[in-house]
Amino acid sequence: MKMKVSVIGAGIGGLAIATRLALRGHDVTVYEQADVPGGKMGQVRWKDFRWDAGPSLFTLPDLMEELYVMAGEEMKLNIRYEQLDIVTKYFYEDGMVINAYGDPEQFVREAAEKTGEKTGRIRRFLKKSKIMYELTRDVFIFGVFNTISTFVSRKFLWAALQIYRLEVLSTMHGANKRRFKSPHLVQLFDRYATYNGSNPYKAPGTLNLISHLEHNLGAYFPEKGMYKLADELYNLAVRKGVAFEFNTPVERIVHSEKVVKGVMVKGETRTADIVVSDVDIYYLYKDLIPDMKFPEKYFKPERSTSAMIFYWAIDRPYNDLELHNLFFSADYKAEFDHLFGSKTIFEDPTTYIFVSSKIVKGDAPDGSENWFVMINTPENIGQDWDKEIKNARVNIIAKINRILNTDIEPHILHETVRDPRSIEAETFSYRGSLYGNSSNSSMSAFNRHPNHRNDFPGLYFVGGSVHPGGGIPLCMASAKIVDNQIKKHIIQQ
Numbered sequence: 001m002k003m004k005v006s007v008i009g010a011g012i013g014g015l016a017i018a019t020r021l022a023l024r025g026h027d028v029t030v031y032e033q034a035d036v037p038g039g040k041m042g043q044v045r046w047k048d049f050r051w052d053a054g055p056s057l058f059t060l061p062d063l064m065e066e067l068y069v070m071a072g073e074e075m076k077l078n079i080r081y082e083q084l085d086i087v088t089k090y091f092y093e094d095g096m097v098i099n100a101y102g103d104p105e106q107f108v109r110e111a112a113e114k115t116g117e118k119t120g121r122i123r124r125f126l127k128k129s130k131i132m133y134e135l136t137r138d139v140f141i142f143g144v145f146n147t148i149s150t151f152v153s154r155k156f157l158w159a160a161l162q163i164y165r166l167e168v169l170s171t172m173h174g175a176n177k178r179r180f181k182s183p184h185l186v187q188l189f190d191r192y193a194t195y196n197g198s199n200p201y202k203a204p205g206t207l208n209l210i211s212h213l214e215h216n217l218g219a220y221f222p223e224k225g226m227y228k229l230a231d232e233l234y235n236l237a238v239r240k241g242v243a244f245e246f247n248t249p250v251e252r253i254v255h256s257e258k259v260v261k262g263v264m265v266k267g268e269t270r271t272a273d274i275v276v277s278d279v280d281i282y283y284l285y286k287d288l289i290p291d292m293k294f295p296e297k298y299f300k301p302e303r304s305t306s307a308m309i310f311y312w313a314i315d316r317p318y319n320d321l322e323l324h325n326l327f328f329s330a331d332y333k334a335e336f337d338h339l340f341g342s343k344t345i346f347e348d349p350t351t352y353i354f355v356s357s358k359i360v361k362g363d364a365p366d367g368s369e370n371w372f373v374m375i376n377t378p379e380n381i382g383q384d385w386d387k388e389i390k391n392a393r394v395n396i397i398a399k400i401n402r403i404l405n406t407d408i409e410p411h412i413l414h415e416t417v418r419d420p421r422s423i424e425a426e427t428f429s430y431r432g433s434l435y436g437n438s439s440n441s442s443m444s445a446f447n448r449h450p451n452h453r454n455d456f457p458g459l460y461f462v463g464g465s466v467h468p469g470g471g472i473p474l475c476m477a478s479a480k481i482v483d484n485q486i487k488k489h490i491i492q493q
């Protein structure tokens, strides 16, 4: 049955669902308020420099490969990507440096040699993260979450029986502290809580499964940079017949007694049988269906972190840096107390430096580098961001100078800055949070908005603010779930 589908938003989730539905023969139009596709996966340019503006880590590429397979095309003809030999280079304030090699055994040896931790413990942890991922994947990541059938399914019951293996009752930090003697390794693995904007001192130990993605399955990088992923997904969607309207904000979802009729654009109704929203769920309810009761329960959990990013054009190479580098705070606990407690930025913030020109040669002129320097920030609750930026910049520069034994300021040719305000304004992400709600409680998986409301036929939700969560792989997963739901609902009709 051919359906008329409106997709609101051309973020990664919106692009993926539009392509999937076009491949099933539906008539799909994507409305995007910005003038380009990608949403948070954008890019910044200055003279001959280019920066990926948002995501910099690419894991689970199979989810993107799957779209090309469905389309009968070869992904590598459009996007070539390589597995990273060194996923991240970790720098500590006491001078320790750990290379997180992509090869698990090489990483185990490096981590043990640098920290004195027993190789067996690190190996056991990597095995454990794999088990946790495999136990939860089908239910918590690719499973539908708003039907009773989820909770009586064999997979859910099996996962529930294995709950003692999922570290649900411990925090991530608590579990890692019991596991490792080395505080450096505890910090390294605690860090994965930030991959969905959470706090390792509150998030359940189950989040240790995230390590599996990088350490066992591998981290990748597209030959032409991260934005290429969004650009090529857009091109694939166009080739498969999806229509795009840019600079076109959707003003309302049009419905009659909660049965979808279409979307309102420029004051006119564009009819549709199905509407899929890739818009942050808060703004969806507030602006696009204000006549619906606001579902408070989904907004009670803490929001995930936002970010402050300095895009620097650097006039010289730094050979000590890899593609991904992390300069840890000397007091991780205090940093998270600031992020989630006082909602301020700690004076010694963990600083992430991503240099895509290490791989993408065209991203900076010869002899120069494009630095993406990011720190986690609290959600935007009206802090004085100009002041925060000024203070953080001083602290970040001091940290870089200490760790790299350099004087970075004279080498910064140009600077662009993004902060929670601009992230919120540009992509309509509530409070600038990068991943919707945080996972700071063991119930967080149950507190995410589902991909479909049974009482609102025809309306579906994808993207980082709904189940299964934020981050590129999870947004792709949300599109896969919605694709299956729509298929099922059409068959039932």
Ligand SMILES: Cc1cc2nc3c(=O)[nH]c(=O)nc-3n(C[C@H](O)[C@H](O)[C@H](O)COP(=O)(O)OP(=O)(O)OC[C@H]3O[C@@H](n4cnc5c(N)ncnc54)[C@H](O)[C@@H]3O)c2cc1C
Binding pocket: 008, 009, 010, 011, 012, 013, 014, 031, 032, 033, 034, 037, 038, 039, 040, 041, 053, 054, 055, 056, 057, 058, 248, 249, 250, 251, 278, 279, 280, 307, 309, 423, 426, 427, 428, 429, 434, 435, 462, 463, 464, 465, 470, 471, 472, 473, 475
């Ligand atoms: C600085 C930064 C670093 C990150 N790092 C990583 C990383 O390393 N790895 C990772 O996996 N993830 C990372 N993320 C998170 C990742 O970018 C997001 O999870 C993902 O891109 C969100 O995609 P989405 O489908 O939810 O849509 P979004 O990117 O949120 O896009 C939503 C789109 O909807 C449009 N829109 C909103 N309202 C309307 C309307 N009314 N009408 C029409 N259009 C509308 C917006 O303009 C936007 O284009 C990062 C994000 C940021 C900002």
